[in-house]
Amino acid sequence: MTASPLGWQLPPNSDHPLTTAEYERLPEDTEHRWELQEGWLVMSLSPKSRHMVTTSQLIIQLAPQLPTGLGAIPDIDINLELAAPDEPGNVRRPDLIIVDSAAYERSDAEGTLLRASEVLVIVEIVSRGSVRMDNVIKRGEYADAGIPHYWIIDVDEPVSLVDCHLAGEFGYQDNGGVAGVFTASVPFPVRLDLDALVRLTP
Template identity: 50%
Template sequence: MTALPEPRRLLTIKDWLALHEDYQFRLELQEGSLTMAPSPEPEHMLAGLDLGSQVRDQLPPDLVAVPEVDINLELAGEDEPATVRRPDLVLVRRSELQRRKSEGGILRASGVVAVIEIVSPGSRRMDYKVKRVDYADAGIPHYWIIDLDSPVSLLPLSLTEELGYVDNGEVTGTYTTTSPCPLTIRLDQLG
């Protein structure tokens, strides 16, 4: 097991890349500080798998659905305290995957078109408040929040230049959109 760095200074993206994750919890980096969350519950993981399956088959060739992957939000320079998030699912441009494969590192927010977070009991405030601001600041065009409490709901947020994310109203049952591409998600089939 790799030892966690001592909290003597804020971590940069280079520091993050030097960490090797073999922990029993999820790590993210928020303005240079490591944050930890417990591993998701089975229902959360099943909902994520179901969501990924539904979305994957509908994506155009230039987009890919990637579950639980680190994203450099690019909110700071290379040598400044970084912010790295690990959303439940991201829709990313295929060209960004190719860039990462050839250059190394992690995916960058500039290649992400949508981030989807599934709310956990301990993540509600983080998902609805903190990450909403972070993803908007990173310029990610779409942020969707899925709440598994009955009835399962999705809150689709779209980025505007003037207002940040605009709340498009919570949806239950079936969610249909044309942006970032045509998609239909059966929320009642998650988990």
């Protein structure tokens, strides 16, 4: 491990832009959350308790509404497939994804990352330090990666959800953000009580 200028430890092989395959081969790091941005490792802070509660409550609400064959997975690396295999890669670790079980089985069997082309919905929960990252940078990347639906959840009161969907050459279009209750018919019928997402118990 090599030390960064800030004093924390960097994984090995981080002194040059990494391909996605090189990123996949890095040793597991249980202390830090890493993403790969154009080949360079970027560390994000560990989520706060409100953030974690929102993720768990979102799964609880989603689980009985997901069609057969779909599942929700939190905090998992996604290969955005924005570069050729031998070029610097882009890997993001969203707060939650909804993916087909066949894609999960492939990834698990091969020991490789899930691919953007396999993700139906990607969810980011906005933290104070991620407002621009989630609303601008990742929004652009996820659209470029062809992920059909991107939900941005802001847990500041009132809790809100911006539902972004691909609109051809225009990238993502969105619903302007809703509070209270979010409902949609695509990519599957869903109803979310947004205020309940930040409550530990009903």
